[in-house]
Amino acid sequence: xxxxxxxxxxxxxxxxxxxxAATATNPGLLVxxxxxxxxxxxxxxxxAYTGGWLSPERLTxxxxxxxxxxxxxxxxxxxxxxAKGVCVTGWFESSGQxxxxxxxxxxxxxxxxxxxxFALAGGMPFQPDAPxxxxxxxxxxxxPGGEEWRTGMNNIPVFPVNSARGFYEQLLAFSPDPATGxxxxxxxxxxxxxxxxxxxxxxxxxxxxxTSGFADSTFNGLDAFRFVDAAGASMPxxxxxxxxxxxxxxxxxxxxxxxxNYLFDDLIAQxxxxxxxxxxxxxxGQAGDSTHDATQPWPEGRQQIGAxxxxxxxxxxxxxxxxxxxxxxxxVLPAGIEPSDDPLLxxxxxxxxxxxxxxxxxxxxxxxxxVTPEKVQAGGKS
Amino acid sequence: MTAQPRxxxxxxxxxxxxxxxxxxxxxxxxxxAASVSRRYDLLVSIHRxxxxxxxxxxxxxxxxxxxxxxxxxxxxxxxxxxxAAKASHIAxxxxxxxxxxxxxxxxxxxxxxxxxxxxxxxxxxxxxxxxLYAWLRDLHSVLAYLLFATFLAHFGAALYHGLIRRDxxxxxxxxxxxxxxxxxxxxxxxxxTQTPEP
Numbered sequence: 001x002x003x004x005x006x007x008x009x010x011x012x013x014x015x016x017x018x019x020x021a022a023t024a025t026n027p028g029l030l031v032x033x034x035x036x037x038x039x040x041x042x043x044x045x046x047x048a049y050t051g052g053w054l055s056p057e058r059l060t061x062x063x064x065x066x067x068x069x070x071x072x073x074x075x076x077x078x079x080x081x082x083a084k085g086v087c088v089t090g091w092f093e094s095s096g097q098x099x100x101x102x103x104x105x106x107x108x109x110x111x112x113x114x115x116x117x118f119a120l121a122g123g124m125p126f127q128p129d130a131p132x133x134x135x136x137x138x139x140x141x142x143x144p145g146g147e148e149w150r151t152g153m154n155n156i157p158v159f160p161v162n163s164a165r166g167f168y169e170q171l172l173a174f175s176p177d178p179a180t181g182x183x184x185x186x187x188x189x190x191x192x193x194x195x196x197x198x199x200x201x202x203x204x205x206x207x208x209x210x211t212s213g214f215a216d217s218t219f220n221g222l223d224a225f226r227f228v229d230a231a232g233a234s235m236p237x238x239x240x241x242x243x244x245x246x247x248x249x250x251x252x253x254x255x256x257x258x259x260x261n262y263l264f265d266d267l268i269a270q271x272x273x274x275x276x277x278x279x280x281x282x283x284x285g286q287a288g289d290s291t292h293d294a295t296q297p298w299p300e301g302r303q304q305i306g307a308x309x310x311x312x313x314x315x316x317x318x319x320x321x322x323x324x325x326x327x328x329x330x331x332v333l334p335a336g337i338e339p340s341d342d343p344l345l346x347x348x349x350x351x352x353x354x355x356x357x358x359x360x361x362x363x364x365x366x367x368x369x370x371v372t373p374e375k376v377q378a379g380g381k382s
Numbered sequence: 383m384t385a386q387p388r389x390x391x392x393x394x395x396x397x398x399x400x401x402x403x404x405x406x407x408x409x410x411x412x413x414x415a416a417s418v419s420r421r422y423d424l425l426v427s428i429h430r431x432x433x434x435x436x437x438x439x440x441x442x443x444x445x446x447x448x449x450x451x452x453x454x455x456x457x458x459x460x461x462x463x464x465x466a467a468k469a470s471h472i473a474x475x476x477x478x479x480x481x482x483x484x485x486x487x488x489x490x491x492x493x494x495x496x497x498x499x500x501x502x503x504x505x506x507x508x509x510x511x512x513x514l515y516a517w518l519r520d521l522h523s524v525l526a527y528l529l530f531a532t533f534l535a536h537f538g539a540a541l542y543h544g545l546i547r548r549d550x551x552x553x554x555x556x557x558x559x560x561x562x563x564x565x566x567x568x569x570x571x572x573x574x575t576q577t578p579e580p
Contacts (some may be wrong), residue, residue, distance in 0.1 A: 052416035346422040360516035
């Protein structure tokens with residue numbers, strides 16, 4: 001004991017005055033230094049845990065992006081999903097009818113500019129157009145005052161999954177096997193067995209009417225939202241855009257060889273001919289209608305409101321188009337439209353944000369899109 | 383213990399108001415950038431107004447610092463630590479001010495609406511430019527990690543003053559007991575004047 005004290009004295013002789021004073025008057029110095037270290041470590045650990053670095057099994061934005069990469073390969077500068085698309089512009093003419101259930105400025109009677117995007121689902125920006133590929137329409141409504149509304153809709157009646165985890169597992173299950181280049185049927189079977197909601201949704205999706213092109217497709221918002229009126233009352237809603245132009249069934253014949261962009265070419269040619277229109281239909285949900293599960297359709301016969309008409313009168317390539325530097329984040333909503341309890345809304349918003357950042361970072365390396373400005377200039381003759 | 387004067391009340395109020403806000407902001411930021419869960423929407427909708435509140439309070443704090451200068455460090459603090467204290471405080475002030483501006487700027491460059499609450503929005507402060515957005519978005523992350531590191535250093539140094547050096551620096555910002563503190567201080571000052579050190 002005496003030896004250690006002597007040692008300590010020798011040791012502390014090297015230390016500055018305050019340290020000697022501290023050790024002499026406070027024998028618990030090491031304990032207190034240790035406590036400071038423990039606090040520092042705990043705070044750093046909590047920060048790392050929050051950032052997902054300590055939980056490899058947690059589904060993060062980066063892991064979602066990695067799953068897209070595994071499924072589709074690397075395509076620098078493109079959206080990670082719905083990668084092949086064209087920009088469009090036009091306007092929304094509100095009928096004023098939805099103003100009774102939503103205070104959003106966009107629903108007041110009048111005209112609002114719209115910047116949109118038509119695309120094919122999937123992360124392959126050069127995939128050949130095919131009738132069965134899911135088609136999408138994204139819209140950005142720009143009412144005066146800056147309260148934007150952005151929405152992305154698909155030509156399917158329900159969404160195939162109802163959670164971020166389900167989406168992630170679906171991506172992995174349908175990813176091509178590196179050995180065969182095709183999805184592994186056993187993986188798909190296991191995925192569907194684990195996700196009966198997806199099996200049910202895929203059956204509904206398979207039965208959908210496939211039309212001849214983008215212009216005569218109905219696009220559904222799929223996720224539920226809530227409309228809030230001026231008095232603060234809210235109700236669950238889903239929305240769709242339904243073509244005004246006559247609907248023609250898909251001819252079911254394979255597009256001509258080399259006509260890889262026939263759906264986009266047709267759309268560009270049709271818009272150049274005369275503007276195309278869709279009616280914005282808002283379906284009002286009732287108590288018991290699922291708002292948190294996008295795989296479930298609402299019962300037939302729910303009351304619907306014709307909120308107005310979307311007119312698209314110009315198309316342009318993504319390269320230089322007005323939709324390119326925009327993230328069609330489904331949570332960009334005006335006051336009067338609120339998210340529901342659907343977990344896909346947060347998942348989409350988060351994944352889109354990450355995809356948007358990645359392609360912004362890669363912008364200078366991006367190759368030309370499938371539908372180039374020259375092709376649009378030529379009137380949709382790829 | 384040395385007689386160390388306290389920070390003025392306004393300075394202490396601003397410090398303790400902003401400290402939990404900034405720590406919450408760092409955790410919300412790193413959490414939302416990793417999340418695809420239901421919490422993402424909530425975290426983002428807190429992050430934006432909280433960031434702007436920090437920006438406003440930070441400007442108030444800089445003004446306050448000129449009106450109410452902080453007390454000097456005790457003479458016992460070595461010059462290297464004195465320098466580290468000065469540098470880390472400049473870094474903290476700079477980051478508190480720049481982080482919200484970079485956040486506001488990057489949302490502007492991406493043309494995300496900058497919604498504070500309901501219909502209350504801020505105007506964009508930069509042109510719509512994807513490359514500019516990418517640059518600011520990366521900067522926002524780098525500065526966030528830097529701010530977290532600076533906060534850790536600041537917190538560690540505060541604990542070091544409070545638990546190891548016990549030189550009154552910790553109490554000059556952290557002491558709640560103003561009366562008792564003043565009394566002890568007075569006693570210490572009287573003591574030190576009456577009985578000079580040998």
